[in-house]
Structures are given as C-alpha cells and as structure tokens.
Amino acid sequence: MTAYLLRRVVSGLVTLVVASIVVFSVLEVIPGDPARLMLGMNATDDAVQALRVQMGLDQGFLVRYFHWTGGLLTFDFGKSYTYSVPVGELIAERITVSLPLALIALALSTAIAIPVGVFAAARRGKPADTISMAISQVGVAIPNFWFALLLVYVFAVWLRVVPAGGFPGWEAGIGPSLKALVLPAIALALPQAAILARVSRSALIEVLGEDFIRTARAKGLSREAALWRHALRNAMLPVLTILGLQFAFLLAGTVIIENVFYLPGLGRLVVQAINQRDLIVVESVVMLLVASVILINLLVDMAYAVVDPRLRTRS
C-alpha cells in the first residue's frame, strides 16, 4: 500500500515539472504583447517599452522560467500583469467561489445519479429503466448554457426567487451566497448526473452478471440485498474514476456557466487572462489545476484501495 502510494506521488511530481515546462513554453510562443494590449492602439512605443520593463518582460526566457518556478515552490505565484496584484490573491478570491460551487454541484450530481443508476440497473430492460435512461440521454445532450438560461428565466425573471446571477461575496452572508450558487450548481450538476447515472447503471449491470452475485442469490440473499451489499461496492471503481474527472472539470471547466451567471470563478479568470495575455496568471492557474488533477487522482487511487481490499494487499 505504502509503496503503491509512493509510486503515485513520485509520478505526480514528475508530471508537475513536465507540465510547468510545457505550460511556460507554449504561452511563450503564442503571439501578443501584454504591454501593448494594455496600453492600446494609441500608445507611443516608449510608453509600451516602459511598461514592458515594469512588468519584467524585458528579461530572458530562462530567467523568467526559473524566477516563476522558484516562486511556485514557495507558493509565490508572482504579480498579475493586468491587475498588478499578487496572483495568489487573485486565485484565492476565485477559489472561494469555484470550490464551493464544484462541491455543491458534485454532491448534487452524485445524490441524483447513484440512486437513478441503481434503480435503472435493478429494473434492466423494464419500462422504468428505458424511461430513466432516455431522460439521462436528454440530460447529456442538452447544452448546459441553454439549460442555465432556462433556469434563469424561470426562477429569476419569472418567479424571482433567486438572483439572475452574480455573487455577493461570502462577507455578505452564507444565505445570499448560497442562494446565488443554487442555479449554477443545478445547471452544472444535471448534465454530470446524467453521465454518472449511465456509468453507474452499466457498471452495476456488469457486476450483477458476475458469478459471486449468483452465489449470493443462491445462498438466499434477496435481489435488493445482493445489489446494495455486494454489487454496488464492486461497481464503484468506474464511478469513482468518473467522479474524479468531473470534479477536475467542475473546478475550472465551467467558464460557460460562469458567463451565464456572471460568477467570478476560476474559469473566467483563465479566459480573461488568456485574452489579456496575462501570462503569469494563466501559467499559475494551469499549474494549480494540474496539481489538483494529480491530487484528485491520488485521492481516487486511495479510494480504490478502500473500496477494493485486493488493491491494498497486492502491493
């Protein structure tokens, strides 16, 4: 178990170093000068040059790379070109929106998907299965921005129970903040739930065909008991994998939903930074995401070991 985890940690660290090189070089070659972008079409050349010096862009590639990675080691992400505040501060602000949103959406999607998956698998081929899978098919197919706008028009414009968008900030209180996150969380959760429900259904159906289930049934366990006690646990591995992927996506891949609800999340920060060539912000956020994907995978691996005792003893 320890050796297994150790191997995972080392490979994660190697991935981080490789990612830092790739991210830095790729952003280096995309065209566009952050200083010119900031000062616009009317700026004189010497004003642009003065700003380049101020931003530290006049230094060489390697100098900037080591300066940046050196900073990362001490959690100093540098200073944003456009906002001229520490990048760490910017990211921290956005995480207070993105992380709770991702967690709520994930909890919501799991709470919907697993029961639906189990329900459908237990009634395989019956009308209830067909109907719930048809609904989930629709859930996968509906574009989430469209669904989000639909939610806005119904709950914010028509019923006026929640705001149409925006985020008041946690200092405005837990109530208003959660209220602002309700619709985005639902809009994010439903498509994810649809996918998750389908995965858990097919995983369960596969497990239900295994010999040990037949044995369990033969020794007198009811269908329900065999399903909940033996099948579900064995079907968790693919479900956990998908959950891990979904969480990584929910953390920063949600820029479309953030735009519809004008939430100040991580996704919008990245897109804005790319457009403004605020490279240092892009680099740092991407690295943070790489790190969190690695961490999530590590946690998923650990969860595998919890769910499947064989993984614990094998190594």
Next chain:
Amino acid sequence: MTVLKSIFAAALMALASSTASAARADLVLGIPLEPPHLDPTAGAAAAIDEVLYANVFEGLTRIGSRGEVLPALAESWTISDDGKTYTFKLRTGAKFHDGTDFDASDVKFSLDRARADDSTNAQKGLFAAIDTVEVVDPATLKVTLKNPQGSFLYNLGWGDAVIVAPDSAETNKEKPIGTGPFKFDRWAKGSSITLVKADSYWGEPVALDRAEFRIIPDAAAAVPALLSGDVQALPNYQLGDALPQVESDPRFKVVIGSTEGETILAINNKKPPLDQLKVRQAIAHVIDRKAIIDGASGGYGVPIGSHFSPANEAYIDLTGTYPYDPAKAKELLAEAGFPNGFKTTLKLPPVTYARDGGQIIASELRGIGIDAEIIPVEWADWLKQVFTEKDYDLSIVSHTEPNDIDIYARKDYYFNYDNPAFDKVIEELNLTADEAKRKELYGTAQKILADDAVNGFLFELPKIGIWDAKIEGLWENSPIQANDLTQVRWVD
C-alpha cells in the same frame, strides 16, 4: 379624541416619510468588460473610464454629453495671443477623497507624470506639446506649449489626463483616489465595482448615494439580469437578437445613440496592389453600407464616408464619394490592370461587427473578382500582426478614440498612409484655435481621406443602451467612453 389625533399624526408621518424615501438613490449598471485596474492614467481599456471618468476622477477640463469641452477642476482659463501659454484658474475648496486638498501642485504633478520618460500613460501623445508646467500660486497654473495646439483643452478632458494626487498616484490601480462626486468603495474582482457619494465634493452634489457597476460579460445574461430587476441599466451593450425582447417592454427605455467608433475596412496602403488608388476606389464602390449595417450592427449604425463622427459639429457627409456600384468597381479594377481581380486576405478581430461585416464585404469583393481569404484573429494577435507589424492586407476594426482623424498623419501608422497634403491640414489644425477655421480644416481633412479611399469607411458604431424608464440623466451618446453618473436620478 387624543387617540384619533395620534393615529392621524402617525398616518401623516408615514405619508411624509414615504414621499421622502420615494426617490431611489441607488443604481446597479451592467458593463460587459471588467477594467484591468482602476487608474485611467495607466491603461487604454475603455472599461476603466467607463467606471471612473467624471465619477471618481476629474481633469482640468471635461467632455460633456455632446462632446463639448467644459470646465472641471479648472474654473476658467486664458490663452495667450500666440496660442502657446495657457493660464488656468483652478477650483478652490476641492478635495481628494483621502481628505487632502487639491491645488496647482497636484496638477503639475499629474501632467509631469503623464509626459515623463518612464510614463506608462496610454495616451502619452496628448501631452507631447507641453513644454513647461509652472505653479504660479495654489490656485493658478501656467502651461507653456512648444507650439500652439488647437485641441489642447479637449485633450485635457480625456480620462488619461485626470488629476491625481502624489500620495495616491501609485495605488490608484487598486484604490482610486480622485476629486469627483463619487468615491470608490469596493471592488469585488470579477464581480462588481461600487462607488458611493462623496460628501466632500466641491460642486453640485449627485442624486445617487450608491452606484454599482456589475460585470456581466455575456449579453444573453445581461438581459435576464435587467428583466429580473437585479440590474437597472445596461448603458452600452451590443445586444443583437436580445433587443426586441426588451424593446416592447414599457418598463424599459431603449436608447440608440452614437459613439466615437469609426468602423472601417482598414487597408494596407503600401501593399501592392492596394497601393493603387484605383484599386482602393474599386473596393470603396463595392461597400454596401446598408447591408453591412443591417448585418453587422443590427441595423443601428450610422453610415460614414470618412474617418469622422456624424455627432461632431464639423462632420460632413461624404458617403456619396464612391457610391455602391459594382459595375463601376469592376471597370476601375480593369483600368488598374486587374480585369480578373486578385487574391488578398482579410484579418478579422473577434468582435461581431468585424466577423459578420467581414463575411458581407468578402462576398461583395468576390463579386468583382477579388478573392479575400478571411483569417480570424484574437485581439492580442490582431494588435501584433496587424497593428504593430502591419502584416495584413485588409482588416475591420472600430477606432473608438474620440476625434482621432489625426492618426492618418502619423508616420508609420498601420494604414501605411502617407499624404503630405493631409499632414499639412493636421499641422494647421494644431496651430488653429479659431472654431470656424478649425471646422473648415476638419472638413478638408475628411474630404482628402474620402477621396484617397484610404480605408473603406463603413459606419459609426452605435451605442445601444437600455435602462429602467424611471432613470434620467444617463448619456444617450458616447462622445468619450464614460458612464457619467453626475446627472443621473430616479424619477416617478
């Protein structure tokens, strides 16, 4: 009896307090772009001025809602006969929001800072004519120019020329300190910027106690925000398809005004065969302005025939110089030696007017044999390839700086246009302060550009604003990029 009386009194009081509180004093406005920082003297992003100009920061002069120059921190001024020395009489009693007094030394500091060698002012050119700035006494300032400049007072009204205090200049990006009727309260990054009424203001106090600029990047999200009442004004959005939905709603006012954004088909005047006047004239003849305005700006732009805003007093209508006439265009092209047309490229930045307008223009060009390959580029890429390196044939862009016809006299500007006769007109304009003469010169300048078919002149970008029908005082037009809230009030 006493009971009755007290009930009556209570009712009266309730009535009185309800009339007193009837006028709302808060406003939430939606803006599509978030400012990168809050210092108008250190960036070109329009969003900076759209939040802060006239509200938080003031200059010596200011630009009014019709584009006129008005006194602001300078109460009045005199100009020497040779047009080189400006003596400003400054407001007394004005204070910065951190409590420090405003005086002539702040003005000297601001102007010297903007034109210094290491200045990062995005419009440093505005101050190029200044030779010296002298403090005569705390309420008098003398500015001497190297040469007379007719637009000097206008230049001082730009957001880039606002007056900042030495103590707070370096921190204005995060915590702006100005002399305006609103002071900065809070910036929730990615979300909103809040201003509150400044009680120490020297001039007429504003009607609003609080104004919040909420950042809503997507027009499709801005409309429901308005409909739900979360936001009460969207002063400038390219709403497109969402507009009819609001237009029919009596709760809102839809106001179509003009901006200073000349939308042009930019032509690289040095790149063969575009360096030939006949080729450019041919291109001008296939520009169907009506079709482009309908297709690229929802039918709301005003057609232009030169690089000048129709809202300006000196505007002359030159849209008839090369009217839409494909047959004539084909003739001209043949005369220039291209009876079968030629291949070229059209680089388009990521804005609707450019991407949609580009399709229409490319299809018109194809009609006379010019095969323009459309290359979509990002803004950063556009600035590099087209603007800085001049590596382009054709492009579409809106020039949003006010009164910027002089860019055609700049050496090495990205149009690669070079006409000594035009340069002379601009030079003369700089030396002229007389309004009638200036108007005439502006007319000549417009005509030269139209005749030379320097660029394809398409339309003036409209300002489409929607706000609650009970709001008064928001600008209809946008002579400079600003959301001036000083006159805004709720009425019943």
